[in-house]
Amino acid sequence: MKKTTTSENVWNWVAIIALGTLLTNPLQAKPTNTPPLKLKIDSQPISKEGSRMASFAPVIKKTSPSVVNIYSTKMVRTNPNSRGNPLYNDPLFRRFFGPNPEEEEENPGRGNRRNNRTRPEQSLGSGVIVTSDGFIMTNNHVVEGADEIQVVLQGGQEYTAKVIGTDAPTDSAVLKIEATNLPALTLGNSDHLEVGDVVLAIGNPFGIGQTVTMGIVSAIGRGDLGITAYEDFIQTDASINPGSSGGALVDAEGRLVGINTAILSRTGGNQGVGFAVPINMARGVIERLAATGKVSRGLLGVKPDRITPEQAKYFKLKDINGALITEVSPKSPAEEAGLKPYDVVTEVSGKKVTDDRHLRLIISQTSPGTTVALKVIRDAKEMEIKVKLAELGARETKEDEVKDTIEKNIEKPDSLDGVEVGDISPQDRKELGIPAEVKGALVTDVDEDSTSWKAGVRPGQVILELDRKLVANAEEAVKQSGRAKGPQTMARIWTRQGVRILMIENKKTEK
Secondary structure (H helix, E strand, O other): EEEOOOOOOOOOOOOOOOOOOOOOOEEEEEOOOOOOOOOOOOOOOOOOOOOOOOOOOHHHHHHHHHEEEEEEEEEEEOOOOOOOOOHOOOOOHHHOOOOOHHHHHHHOOOOOOHHOOOOEEEEEEEEEOOOOOOOOEEOOOHHOOEEEEEEEEEOOOOEEEEEEEHHEEEEEEEEOOOOOOOOOOOOHHHHOOOOOOEEEEOOOOOHHOOOOEEEEEEEEEEEEOOOOOOOOOEOOOOOOOOOOOOEEEEEEOOEEEEEEEEEEEOOOOOOOEEEEHHHHHHHHHHHHHHHHOOOEEEOOOOOEEEEHHHHHHHOOOOOOOOOEEEEEOOOOOHHHHHHOOEEEEEEEEEEOOHHHHHHHHHHHOOOOOEEEEEEEEEEOOOEEEEEEEEEEEEHHHHHHHHHHHHHHHHOOOOOOOOOOEOOOOOHHHHHOOOOOOOOOOOOOEEOOOHHHHHOOOOOOOOEEEOOOEOOHHHHHHHHHHHOOOOEEEEEEEEEEEEEHHHHHHHOOOOO
């Protein structure tokens, strides 16, 4: 490690397509004293044995009347003569695949006054009737920002819908139409799904009308995709396309197990990788939306990270399951309960924690004010710490989404070889956004062929601790790195995305 004074940032971005129109400023009804939703629920696991079904027609006849088409409209400024494909109205598709070619031909100049005119823009989507008195589940991005929403039933009946509530972090929304005796779909238990289970996707792809496709559950618990803030997706190869957003994913017995949300595609169409929000997650969200119009989430107040095999060995863990605490927020429930950096959370009130994302999911699905029992490993000893969760506020939710989005799209680490450091100047703090309370050595340069680079050390980061010893400045960092013993050094490092703990392979210079 050397002292120096340069900096740089490296960003890598990925793109995934949501399947409806992403709009802004939702028009929401504000329910007051709303009784609980009368949902039909069947939590029994599906039978894995028995004769092979020759036809899914009986299942489809039972479930398809519960899936509706959704047409949302908003006024936009655009070229009134454009006659392009309506799928270009989806901002996400325009972002990834470019503007409408016909619109470009008719409006080659940016100064055309016709662009100042407005016209209604309609987007396509699907929804699922979940109560007989008119509550409908769909995706937030299908209805967000709409000035008007029309719901069309399978029989052709058309209704104007109100938005009862939306939740962008899970891409969920609840609509209400004034109707009775509707065919509500029975909700299943998505926790019982297994890879290989047959599923059916029902929706309105490309606006051609209700369509049913069949596939299997390809994976469960998919995350780190950058689609939403809280991800626990069901992956399926059942064909899903634009317009299917908000539609139903049902099991072989016709029970709703997911809400179709997004696809991973290079063309904009189905390529066998579709994602649905598990009904167990969506159910908790829509019940709270229907009751209060908003979703309140628990707040623990920690920055968790995924455990690497190197860290598991260093902390003497049995495996890499659990979430490693890298930072504890001041005056948070976690700090008040005694949680500390380097703690490993393995359970929350009996629920096993597989990684950092899973910990965030469990806490987010727990109501504020709830006392949870955390099973924690500290210095190779297991203990239980009880924490009363606070409420994640609107500002914190937004910041958490931004942090999650950035963290999912930058290069992830797997040490202090090849690192140059310097003291933090006032200008560094201003340019790099380093908070005043952060003390340590600023990483100014990293050799890309070094073990430090491989571990995730980057210019612009701040080294806070080395092998659990505080680093106040560049000189201390250089001295401490020279005292490193063993095959690895553990570095606690501040980044713009939060504090991380990195295991860096020691590379000694031959004398």
